[in-house]
Amino acid sequence: MMKLEAIIQPSRFESVKDALREVGIEGMTVTEVRGHGRQKGHTEVYRGREYTVDLLPKIKLEMVLPDKLVNVVVDTILKSAKTGKIGDGKIFISRVEEAIRIRNEERGESAL
């Protein structure tokens, strides 16, 4: 099992979700987050006072997948989340030890 965390542009979220549904992925956890990598923020001016806003709103998708699906999902996210500009986000993949479904205590990939 692998855990996949993708941080993407909020404007791309709907198309990423649709694309994932098309390849058969339904389950995910989504969080609204703020952050930045290489992308610099922007400035806002209130009555002449300038503020630099460097933490920008992003969407974080988290999903745990059976090993065989990881490549498909990564390709799908790459295709649907890309705008080609700085600030498109990143994908992190890590190994998951165990998954347990709370309702019936199923374990392993069948709990996903």
Add this chain to the structure above:
Amino acid sequence: MNRAVLYCCCAVVVLFLTVPLSAQQAPVANPSVTVSSAAHTNVPKDLNEKLAQLDQRVTAAQSAGDNAWMLVSAALVLMMTGPGLALFYGGLVRRKNTLAIMMQSFAMMGLISVLWALVGYSLAFGGDGPIIGNFSHAFLRGVGVDPNPDYAATIPHLTFMIYQMMFAVITPALITGATAERMKFSGTVLFMTLWFLMVYAPLAHMVWGKGGFLNAAGGRFPCLDFAGGTVVHISSGVSALVCALYMGKRIGFPKQPMPPHSLVLSFIGACLLWVGWFGFNAGSALAANGLASSAFVATHLGAAAAAIGWSVAEWFKNGKASALGAISGAVAGLVAITPAAGFVRPMPAMAIGLAAGLCCYFMVTRVKALFGYDDALDAFGVHGAGGTIGALLTGVFAQEIVNPIFGPGKPAGGLDGHWSQVGNQLVGVLIAWGFALVGTIVILKITDVVTGFRASEEQEVDGLDVTQHGEEAYYLES
């Protein structure tokens, strides 16, 4: 089909025939009046009585019209404080101080209203001294439904009193913009009580009160102030600056970002202020007459031109016209047109608005940064500066044709060739500045000793909502 067309044509013809006929029916009343006055000599007693009755009814009708407008105006001016100013300021502060700043406005609606009824009205509009009124109307003694011909001969004295009360309520509330996010509530209450009694009431008497030495009608230095450029805006704006300087900066200013927490609230507040200002300025005609219409139009155009002025300046400077800039400009224009509203024609009104929009933009963005004082919500930059510009330009643009304030045929301001009026305006401005300055320093000292007026560092960091009022504006978990 043809028939229907025919009927339609007939109907139209009939309509056209009847409209002029009905329009002519109004003047028919005139001949009957002539007839009755011709018969006047024959049966004098009855008709004299009838004429007297008619006179009375005309007066009553005028009084009813004027009173209706003035009661609405009074309500509009109250709306400027709450919710207008409360929302405008409430949106500009950080989230943790929202209720505190709103409460500072709302508290004035309670506190100053009561003080006004007890002594304030009498101190401002009782007697005929040059500097301050007396106690003849204390506890509203002698203030009833009969008009007070010294001020407004066609409306109940009570209406005049309540209308002026609303001005007294909003003026101290304006100051809270400068002290926002760090003034504690007990200090606010004491400061405002003293400020109202020692600065507002005397200044209102000097400029508007009978015998006041700045009163346009017969004062030593006749200063034109239609709706409160000196009394309301210079006094509150200058006092705001003194408070900001005396009190010091907010913790973290100017390094820490302190952006407005909700410009949506401010936006709604500014729009309510704009609407309420029609009561403030057009209501200052104290009657539902042509002067009220003139002031209404001047007010609106002044605000519109100032919104454009500020936005254009910002667009040039930052490449963007912001919502906060546009609403700030409108408020600056409303402030500047306040003393001029009942004296100037529409085109000069726009000039005053445009000047105010540009100057206040400069004050708020440049001058404040240059001197580094923390006038948190720009009470001085908008009201002090806007009020001063407006008061001076009133001397330039006032015209006898709009309001023969110095008597029929006598020139009013610079455009009429009476340039010395600008000098009179300057005297009024300087006295208002000086009086507010000295009065505020004295009151600040007293407040400092009795209650203190700055919240503790810890309270300021935690926010005034929780520390002063024990509640939060946005309880997101509930």
